Amino acid sequence: xxxxxxxxxxxxxxxxxxxxxxxxxxxxxxxxxxxxxxxxxxxxxxxxxxxxxxxxxxxxxxxxxxxxxxxxxxxxxxxxxxxxxxxxxxxxxxxxxxxxxxxxxxxxxxxxxxxxxxxxxxxxxxxxxxxxxxxxxxxxxxxxxxx
Numbered sequence: 178x179x180x181x182x183x184x185x186x187x188x189x190x191x192x193x194x195x196x197x198x199x200x201x202x203x204x205x206x207x208x209x210x211x212x213x214x215x216x217x218x219x220x221x222x223x224x225x226x227x228x229x230x231x232x233x234x235x236x237x238x239x240x241x242x243x244x245x246x247x248x249x250x251x252x253x254x255x256x257x258x259x260x261x262x263x264x265x266x267x268x269x270x271x272x273x274x275x276x277x278x279x280x281x282x283x284x285x286x287x288x289x290x291x292x293x294x295x296x297x298x299x300x301x302x303x304x305x306x307x308x309x310x311x312x313x314x315x316x317x318x319x320x321x322x323x324x
Contacts, residue, residue: 209321211313213238216321221245227295227310239308241276241297254322256280261291261315275300283312290314 208216208223217224224242243249253271257280260269266282279296292312313321 209323211317211321212311214310214313214321216323223250225295227297227308229308230294230311231309239297239310241273241278241295243273250322254318254324257293257318257322258315260293266291281309293318 203220206218208218213226213228215226217226222242222244224240226238226240229237229239243253256269256271260266260280260282263282266284268282269280271278271280277298277300281294281296282291283294284291292314294312295310296307297310298307318324
């Protein structure tokens with residue numbers, strides 16, 4: 178009986194002082210991809226990774242994130258797609274929790290070849306730099322958002 182009690186105490190002390198703990202993880206989903214640009218989903222947060230057109234450093238991949246509150250992912254897609262059909266084309270300014278995003282549309286002489294670029298700046302006072310993405314056509318936006 179003493180051995181069983183000793184073993185039980187030893188077992189519980191080892192379990193309570195274990196150094197390895199299993200934590201719950203949230204799966205990472207990579208949604209649509211166009212060239213090096215892609216959208217990643219972790220839980221209810223979406224992150225858009227985009228390649229900038231001009232950079233002084235080696236890293237040309239930037240990102241902006243937002244939570245999918247009130248179906249924000251589909252709302253962003255609908256806003257972008259609605260800008261392609263506007264006449265005349267005009268820029269749309271969006272506010273995210275940490276960034277301002279301008280959707281800059283440019284027309285082309287070829288029909289249905291309008292493009293949009295993400296122009297992203299941070300909300301912090303020292304975030305005076307704007308990052309401008311490469312231009313996307315309507316089909317690329319559909320592929321990026323998996324629509």
